[in-house]
Amino acid sequence: MALRYDTATTPPPSFAEGGNMRQKVRATGLDPNYWYAVEFAHRIQPGQVLEVVFWKRSIALFRASNGELHAIENRCAHRQLKLTLGSVEGCRLVCLYHGWSYDGEGRVAAIPHPLFGKTMPELRVASFPVRVRYGLVWLFPGDPALAEGRALPEIPELEGPGRWACRPLSFTWSAHHSMIIDNVSDFTHAHLHRKYRPFGDARLLRCETVGDNVHVSYDTEVGRGRISGLFVDHRRIDTNHMELCYQYPYQWSNTDDAIKHWLFVLPIDEHRTRMFFLFYFKSFQIPFTRIPIPRGAMDWVLRIANRWLIAPLLDQDRSAVEAEQNAYAQHWTAPIAELNPAVRAFQEVTVRKWQAYLDSLDAPSDAARRVPSPSASSQAK
Ligand code: FES
Ligand SMILES: [Fe+2]
Incomplete structure (x- = not known):
C-alpha cells in the first residue's frame, strides 16, 4: 500500500475546533490568572x-x-x-x-x-x-x-545576602509555548546538542502528574561539554541525575541542589513566545582545580558562559522548535509518533488548564473571574 504524503491543505484547527491532543495543545493559551x-x-x-x-x-x-x-x-x-x-x-x-x-x-x-x-x-x-x-x-x-491569592514562584536562592549568581536571559522564539516546554523537559534531543553536551544518555526515571505539576527525573550526564565540564566540580556535585518540573505555567530543573534553572514563558500568540531563562549556580570551580570561583567573579563567569555556551546552546533549541512550528503548520494532519511519556503529560496539563480557564469564563456564577475583553473593558461610568 502506498503511504500518504501528509501535507495539510488548511491551517491547523483552533482550540474550539478540537482535534487530537497535539492539535489541541498547539492552540492553547495560558491561564491569565497567574503572574x-x-x-x-x-x-x-x-x-x-x-x-x-x-x-x-x-x-x-x-x-x-x-x-x-x-x-x-x-x-x-x-x-x-x-x-x-x-x-x-x-x-x-x-x-x-x-x-x-x-x-x-x-x-x-x-x-x-x-x-x-x-x-x-x-x-x-x-x-x-x-x-x-x-x-x-x-x-x-x-x-x-x-492576583493577591496567587503566589509568584519562590526562588530563595536568588534573594538575600548569600544569593547565587544568576544572569537571566530572554528570547522571543517563533513557536508555540507548548513546543518550548516540550523542548526544555524532554531529554531525548541530546543529538541536537552533541557539540555542547548539556545532558546525555538520559534515562527517564519518573514522570508523574501531581495536580497541575508534572515531575520528571532523568539519570543523565549533566554538563559534560568540553568547556562547561571544566567549570563544574563533578566530584562534589552529582551530575548524573536531574529533576525537572513543569510547574504550570512555569518550568524548572535541579541538579543536586547546585545547578538550577527556571523558565518563565510569556505566550504572545499561537506562533510566538517570549521567555525568560534564569540559570543559577551555587558555585563554579576554576578549571583544572577544585578551587571555587569567588562569588564576586561569578557574575562575570556567567556573562561569559551566557554568551559563549548557554545562548548558543539555546539557539540550537530555537532553530529546532521554530522548525517544528513551521512543520506543524504544514503537517498538522500527520500522525503523531511521540515516544517520551513526559511530553504527553505536559500537554495534558496545558490543555486541561486552558479548558478549565475557558469554562470559568462561561460559568455564570463565576462571572467575576472573567478577564475583561478589550471591547468590554472601556467603561463610561
Ligand atoms: S485617540 Fe487618544 S486622545 Fe484621541
Ligand atoms: Fe535543548
Missing part, C-alpha cells in the same frame, strides 16, 4: 513606556516619574490608538493624538482640549497588577481580584 514575567526591571526606566503582549492582548507597561510601574490596556478610550505610542508625563500615560492622559488604574484623568460644554466623562481602560522580583517585572493579566 507572568514580562520584562527585565532595568529595561523600563522612569518616564518610559513599552508594549507587552500576553496571548494577543496588548498591554502598555509604563514607569511613572516616581518609579512606580503600571500596566494598562494598550488602547486609548477615545479612538483606540495604542497608548504605547504616547508618552509618560509625571504619573500618567498621555495618548499621542489628542493628549488624553491615563492614571495607573487606567482612568482618563485629564483631557487637554475643550469638552464642548460637556462634563468630563468618566472613562477607563483595564489595568493589571504589577510586581518586581528577581530583577523581572511580573504582570497579572487575569482578574485583578485573584
